[in-house]
Amino acid sequence: MPKRNAFYAQSGGVTAVINASACGVIETARRHKAHIGKLYAGRNGILGALDEELIDTSRESAQAIAALKHTPGGAFGSARYKLKGLDQNRAEYERLIEVFRAHDIGYFFYNGGGDSADTCLKVSQLGAALGYPLTAIHVPKTVDNDLPITDTCPGFGSVAKYIAVSTREAALDVVSMSRTSTKVFILEVMGRHAGWIAAAAGLAGRRAGEAPHIILFPEITFDRAAFLARIQDCVRRHGYCVIVVSEGVRNPDGRFLADAGTTDAFGHAQLGGVATVIASMVRQELKLKYHFAIADYLQRSARHIASKVDVEQAYAVGKAAVELAVKGRNAVMPTIVRHRDRPYRWTIGEAPLAKVANREKMMPRRFITPDGFGITVAARRYLEPLIQGEAYPPYRAGLPDYVTLRNVGVRRKLPPRG
Amino acid sequence: MPKRNAFYAQSGGVTAVINASACGVIETARRHKAHIGKLYAGRNGILGALDEELIDTSRESAQAIAALKHTPGGAFGSARYKLKGLDQNRAEYERLIEVFRAHDIGYFFYNGGGDSADTCLKVSQLGAALGYPLTAIHVPKTVDNDLPITDTCPGFGSVAKYIAVSTREAALDVVSMSRTSTKVFILEVMGRHAGWIAAAAGLAGRRAGEAPHIILFPEITFDRAAFLARIQDCVRRHGYCVIVVSEGVRNPDGRFLADAGTTDAFGHAQLGGVATVIASMVRQELKLKYHFAIADYLQRSARHIASKVDVEQAYAVGKAAVELAVKGRNAVMPTIVRHRDRPYRWTIGEAPLAKVANREKMMPRRFITPDGFGITVAARRYLEPLIQGEAYPPYRAGLPDYVTLRNVGVRRKLPPRG
Numbered sequence: 001m002p003k004r005n006a007f008y009a010q011s012g013g014v015t016a017v018i019n020a021s022a023c024g025v026i027e028t029a030r031r032h033k034a035h036i037g038k039l040y041a042g043r044n045g046i047l048g049a050l051d052e053e054l055i056d057t058s059r060e061s062a063q064a065i066a067a068l069k070h071t072p073g074g075a076f077g078s079a080r081y082k083l084k085g086l087d088q089n090r091a092e093y094e095r096l097i098e099v100f101r102a103h104d105i106g107y108f109f110y111n112g113g114g115d116s117a118d119t120c121l122k123v124s125q126l127g128a129a130l131g132y133p134l135t136a137i138h139v140p141k142t143v144d145n146d147l148p149i150t151d152t153c154p155g156f157g158s159v160a161k162y163i164a165v166s167t168r169e170a171a172l173d174v175v176s177m178s179r180t181s182t183k184v185f186i187l188e189v190m191g192r193h194a195g196w197i198a199a200a201a202g203l204a205g206r207r208a209g210e211a212p213h214i215i216l217f218p219e220i221t222f223d224r225a226a227f228l229a230r231i232q233d234c235v236r237r238h239g240y241c242v243i244v245v246s247e248g249v250r251n252p253d254g255r256f257l258a259d260a261g262t263t264d265a266f267g268h269a270q271l272g273g274v275a276t277v278i279a280s281m282v283r284q285e286l287k288l289k290y291h292f293a294i295a296d297y298l299q300r301s302a303r304h305i306a307s308k309v310d311v312e313q314a315y316a317v318g319k320a321a322v323e324l325a326v327k328g329r330n331a332v333m334p335t336i337v338r339h340r341d342r343p344y345r346w347t348i349g350e351a352p353l354a355k356v357a358n359r360e361k362m363m364p365r366r367f368i369t370p371d372g373f374g375i376t377v378a379a380r381r382y383l384e385p386l387i388q389g390e391a392y393p394p395y396r397a398g399l400p401d402y403v404t405l406r407n408v409g410v411r412r413k414l415p416p417r418g
Numbered sequence: 419m420p421k422r423n424a425f426y427a428q429s430g431g432v433t434a435v436i437n438a439s440a441c442g443v444i445e446t447a448r449r450h451k452a453h454i455g456k457l458y459a460g461r462n463g464i465l466g467a468l469d470e471e472l473i474d475t476s477r478e479s480a481q482a483i484a485a486l487k488h489t490p491g492g493a494f495g496s497a498r499y500k501l502k503g504l505d506q507n508r509a510e511y512e513r514l515i516e517v518f519r520a521h522d523i524g525y526f527f528y529n530g531g532g533d534s535a536d537t538c539l540k541v542s543q544l545g546a547a548l549g550y551p552l553t554a555i556h557v558p559k560t561v562d563n564d565l566p567i568t569d570t571c572p573g574f575g576s577v578a579k580y581i582a583v584s585t586r587e588a589a590l591d592v593v594s595m596s597r598t599s600t601k602v603f604i605l606e607v608m609g610r611h612a613g614w615i616a617a618a619a620g621l622a623g624r625r626a627g628e629a630p631h632i633i634l635f636p637e638i639t640f641d642r643a644a645f646l647a648r649i650q651d652c653v654r655r656h657g658y659c660v661i662v663v664s665e666g667v668r669n670p671d672g673r674f675l676a677d678a679g680t681t682d683a684f685g686h687a688q689l690g691g692v693a694t695v696i697a698s699m700v701r702q703e704l705k706l707k708y709h710f711a712i713a714d715y716l717q718r719s720a721r722h723i724a725s726k727v728d729v730e731q732a733y734a735v736g737k738a739a740v741e742l743a744v745k746g747r748n749a750v751m752p753t754i755v756r757h758r759d760r761p762y763r764w765t766i767g768e769a770p771l772a773k774v775a776n777r778e779k780m781m782p783r784r785f786i787t788p789d790g791f792g793i794t795v796a797a798r799r800y801l802e803p804l805i806q807g808e809a810y811p812p813y814r815a816g817l818p819d820y821v822t823l824r825n826v827g828v829r830r831k832l833p834p835r836g
Contacts, residue, residue, distance in 0.1 A: 014594050016587075044597040073590030079598045164817055169434075169719035172491030172820060176432050179462040180497045185715060203817065275712075276691065293714035294693075297603060301587035304723055307816070387816035398725065398805035399582055399621065402590060 003035060004106030006325075007049060008057075009042035010078040011112030011119075011141075015155030016162075016303040017314035018111060018141050019075045023068040024318020025109050025139065026057050030065075035326040036107060040410060045079035046110070046119065050092065050417060052099050054410035067403035069315060070393035072303035075405050078112075083119045086126065093126045095417055100127075100134065102413040107135045107325050111318075113142035113153070117333060118357035124331040137321040138333040138353055141314070143300045145196040148359045149351040150335035152386050154317055155300070157310030160200030161387035162302040163189050163244070163295065167204035170293065171211030171242045178240035184231060184282050186292040187212075188275035190299060191246040195219050195363050197299070198246035200383055202375035211242035213373075216278075218248030219363055220372040222257055228285050230373060235288065245274050304400055308389025309344065320348045344385030421453060422524025424743075425467060426475075427460035429499075429530030429537075429559075432492040433573030434580075434721040435732035436529060436559050440493055441486040442736020443527050443557065444475050448483075453744040454525060458828060463497035464528070464537070468510065468835060470517050472828040485821035487733060488811035490721035493823050496530075501537045504544065511544045513835055518545075518552065520831040525553045525743050529736075531560035531571070535751060536775035542749040555739040556751040556771055559732070561718045563614040566777045567769040568753035572735055573718070575728030575804035578618030580720040581607055581662070581713065582805060585622035588711065589629030589660045596658035602649060602700050604710040605630075606693035608717060609664040613637050613781050615717070616664035618801055620793035629660035631791075634696075636666030637781055638790040640675055646703050648791060653706065665692050722818055726807025727762065738766045762803030 008025050010018055022041070029039045041055040042048025048055070055076055057065070068075055083092055100108070110120040120138040127134030140147050145156035167187060174185045191197045195217030205211050213234045216222065234241040249257045258274035275292040282290045313336055320334035333356050337349040367379035375383075393400040426443050428436055440459070447457045459473040460466025466473070473494055475483070486493055501510055518526070528538040538556040545552030558565050563574035585605060592603045609615045613635030623629050631652045634640065652659035667675045676692035693710040700708045731754050738752035749771045757763040785797035793801075811818040 010594070013599075014591050047597060071590070072587050074594030077594050077597060080595065081598055161816060165722050166716050166720070168817060168820065169490050169721060170715040172489070173432050173715045173719040176428070176492030176495050177498065179465060179495060180499055181431075182715075187716075273694065276694065291714055292712065293716050294710065294712040295716070296709055296711035297588040297591045297600075298584050298605075298711050298713070298716075301591040302584070303587060304583050384815060389816070390810070390813060392808070392810070395808060397802060398579060398807070399586060402586065 003037050005038045005040060005104050006036050006107035006109065007040050007042065007100065007105045008109040009045045009048060009111065010074040010076060011045050011110060011116035012078060012080060013143065013300065014072070014074040014078050015141060015143050015300050016072040016158040016306045017154055017311050019068040019071045019073070020311050020314035021111050021139050021141060021154060021318035022075060023065055024315040025322055026065050028319045028322035032322060032326050036322070040103065040105065041076040043407065043409070044077035046081055046083070047079045048076070049096050049099050052412050052414050054103065055407045056410050059408040060405050064403050064405055069311065070303060070391070071402040072301040076407065082115045083122065086122055093123060096123060097127060097130055097132050099414065101132060103410070106133060109137050109139055109321050111139040111141050113144065114147060114358060114360060117147070117353050121331055121353035121357050135325045135330050137325050137329070138356065139317050139321045140333055140335070143190060143197065144194055146194045146360045146362070148356060148361045151338040151346060152313070152336055154310060154314035156196060157307035157313070157386035158302065159190070159197055159299050160383060161307040162299050162305050163197055163201045164203040164387060165305055166295065167201045167212050167242065167244060171204065174240050174242060181289060182240070182291045183235050183288040184241045184243065184290040186243045186245060186275045186278050186290060188245050188247060188292065188294045191218060192248040193218055193360060193362070195246050198244050199363060199367060199375050199379055200387070201244035203380065203383055203387065209238055212244045213238070213241050214243045215374055216243065216245040216249045217363070217368060217372070218246050218250065219365070220368060221252050222249050224281070228281065231282065231286060243278065245278055247274050249274055303393055306391050307387045308391040309386055311391040313346070316348055324350060341381050341385055344388060421455050423456045423458060423522050424454050424525035424527065425458050425460065425518065425523045426527040427463045427466060427529065428492040428494060428496040429463050429528060429534035430496060431561065431718065432490070432496050433559060433561050433718050434490040434576040434724045435572055435729050437486040437489045437491070437493045438729050438732035439529050439557050439559060439572060439736035441483055442733040443740055444483050446737040446740035450740060450744050454740070458521065458523065459494040461825065461827070462495035464499055464501070465497045466494070467514050467517050470830050470832050472521065473825045474828050477826040478823050482821050482823055487729065488721060488809070489820040490719045494825065500533045501540065504540055511540060512548070514541060515545060515548055515550050517832065519550060521828070524551060527555050527557055527739050529557040529559050531562065532565060532776060532778060535565070535771050539749055539771040539775050553743045553748050555743050555747070556774065557735050557739045558751055558753070561608060561615065562612055564612045564778045564780070566774060566779045569756040569764060570731070570754055570804050572728060572732035574614060575725035575731070576720065577608070577615055577717050578801060579725040579805035580717050580723050581615055581619045582621040583723055584713065585619040585630050585660065585662060589622065592658050592660060599707060600709045601653050601706040602659045602661065602708040604661045604663060604693045604696050604708060606663050606665060606710065606712045609636060610666040611636055611778060613664050616662055617781060617785060617793050617797055618805070619662035621798065621801055621805065627656055630662045631656070631659050632661045633792055634661065634663040634667045635781070635786060635790070636664050636668065637783070638786060639670050640667050642699070646699065649700065649704060661696065663692050663696055667692055721811055724809050725805045726809040727804055729809040731764070734766055742768060759799050759803055762806060
């Protein structure tokens with residue numbers, strides 16, 4: 001195979017460890033100079049390809065690239081931008097190929113979730129159809145943990161750890177004040193469709209009666225009466241109640257609990273406030289003193305308490321993506337294969353993108369207790385390995401020493417897209 | 419001095435390091451067996467004394483007590499309970515003395531903020547008036563950082579570190595997504611009266627243009643027009659805007675911005691939602707996509723990212739309290755005395771409680787930039803030393819290994835209080 005350039009882009013919501021995957025891709029590409037020339041990154045993800053805004057990663061020092069492993073966020077910029085189907089917007093795909101051709105890009109590494117796996121597959125198909133040879137590899141990433149086949153998705157383990165740690169800590173605060181102050185504490189976590197993150201909070205408690213006492217999953221239809229009764233029972237028994245609620249919890253009518261009928265500037269239902277809805281319920285129905293926290297972006301950017309396993313897996317899938325590419329594999333995604341729970345043993349496998357794209361892995365019902373408010377032993381067995389180990393970033397002047405890359409642009413060769 | 423027992427109680431909102439102070443008190447008391455017999459702790463703070471619910475700390479192993487140094491929350495329970503003035507409720511103070519007398523308690527260590535300094539002083543005065551010899555020492559603690567004389571208050575440095583770290587991390591997330599997603603991110607932090615915690619967020623940015631771009635302090639009256647203009651300007655220049663807002667921000671009419679006229683079950687204005695007020699403004703006036711986080715209890719319980727300096731100071735004031743007591747000092751509080759900013763040099767001093775009680779240390783105006791939206795070099799010089807160093811707790815199975823004490827009760831000697 002002649003030496004060709006490569007393109008790497010970050011897609012969708014960023015995580016505490018997506019840059020660790022970038023680090024794996026870049027460091028490994030640098031070790032395969034026989035196959036891979038320049039490695040370009042897309043400025044703001046796939047938009048960087050469409051707009052021909054390429055970043056030359058060879059202008060970054062080995063030290064700066066190594067520091068990506070401990071830096072959260074998306075170092076080159078990411079984008080929420082889904083390419084439409086081939087028939088609806090073939091021009092966009094053709095533009096991608098045009099840019100790739102102009103810069104002799106033969107490798108496409110796309111780092112994202114389900115949507116980007118789909119895009120990655122289509123780009124590889126169109127390359128073939130247009131007679132432009134292209135190796136397209138998807139690098140898995142999503143805090144939602146909803147990609148199929150792979151044991152877990154890089155990014156999830158660190159959110160899981162952050163939420164479990166935060167729940168344990170806040171619970172210690174609440175219990176110690178409960179005699180005279182807050183009785184009910186509510187923590188809102190991410191997860192619009194799947195309750196993986198909310199489930200992770202369940203790891204905070206080990207013994208019966210320990211927090212969290214109630215978890216609300218998007219998979220379980222909200223039952224107001226049962227929920228309120230459970231809070232009362234919990235406060236009566238333990239003196240306090242810690243609730244973890246997923247932003248995606250729905251009413252029996254199928255609407256988000258947090259959806260007050262308002263939409264954001266883009267017409268999406270504006271969520272992110274289910275905690276306030278729960279809090280109002282607690283106030284009005286139970287007259288109990290409450291507090292609530294909304295973790296929001298803090299949870300997915302908390303590199304300071306990232307899971308070591310997660311960082312290692314994120315790096316490993318980036319590395320494997322390049323190795324698969326130079327071995328001539330195409331339209332695949334490196335996966336994490338679990339061999340054992342305790343101690344956790346995993347290796348890297350691979351999955352064809354056709355089997356990954358557009359398939360969401362929901363939480364199995366057997367991971368949720370029959371009453372719908374907690375996690376089972378099976379869930380614990382699955383989740384616990386993913387939060388093992390601490391991979392602390394270096395600190396300077398009391399703060400994590402995160403890297404900002406130079407992100408030097410590549411000279412354009414094409415006219416702007418129309 | 420004959421050997422007498424001691425009483426220790428935690429007061430008000432707990433912190434990530436109040437147990438480190440408890441550890442300092444208990445370990446030091448155990449080294450002064452010639453003066454101090456049993457060390458009792460109040461179950462749920464001062465209520466433990468009023469209700470004669472004493473915990474025998476001698477039933478805890480040295481190992482368990484040592485683990486307090488890395489455990490957040492209040493290990494014996496704390497209380498939001500302010501004793502009224504002597505004239506209004508003399509009976510309550512007399513009950514305290516009665517319980518102390520029944521258990522031969524000659525030392526009173528009260529670990530809290532301004533209110534508890536006041537209580538501590540009154541208890542010592544009443545002891546003298548009733549001819550009951552009592553040594554009362556206040557151990558400083560408050561995330562609000564508003565006690566006078568002492569350089570800082572144990573508990574604050576760790577919140578400051580957590581908020582600065584979280585702001586830096588969330589900002590990396592927001593900037594990387596800003597081209598196609600969230601433009602404005604709002605983080606709500608504690609601070610009803612003083613903006614110390616909000617100010618600490620300012621440490622996250624080192625260079626011009628770095629987040630946070632806007633800080634809203636309780637000390638600065640909210641100026642809606644200037645605020646909105648600043649957001650627009652920031653988004654135009656940088657593509658995104660990170661706002662840190664203190665829960666105590668007030669409108670020109672003096673009302674809390676977060677105060678929608680609702681009160682909690684106890685009649686207090688129910689705050690904790692100023693982020694939602696700001697978010698609505700951003701949506702309605704600027705039509706920008708936003709996200710918000712509310713750190714709430716997560717910030718003051720985040721022992722996993724506590725400041726090492728803070729942990730050391732918390733322990734040191736606990737230790738000093740006992741040493742002052744056995745030296746015969748009374749109605750005083752150990753303080754932290756700053757000798758140098760960089761590197762931070764501090765020692766323990768002492769202040770008479772009469773000069774501590776009921777005096778709030780507000781943030782000086784010179785710590786806030788003239789426009790009211792940021793912190794000055796002077797603020798940075800003050801704050802930076804307080805977040806230095808990481809004092810990570812030990813981990814087990816991926817989670818911090820926090821201790822739960824046995825908290826064995828002491829047999830009652832008195833009838834229940836009326």
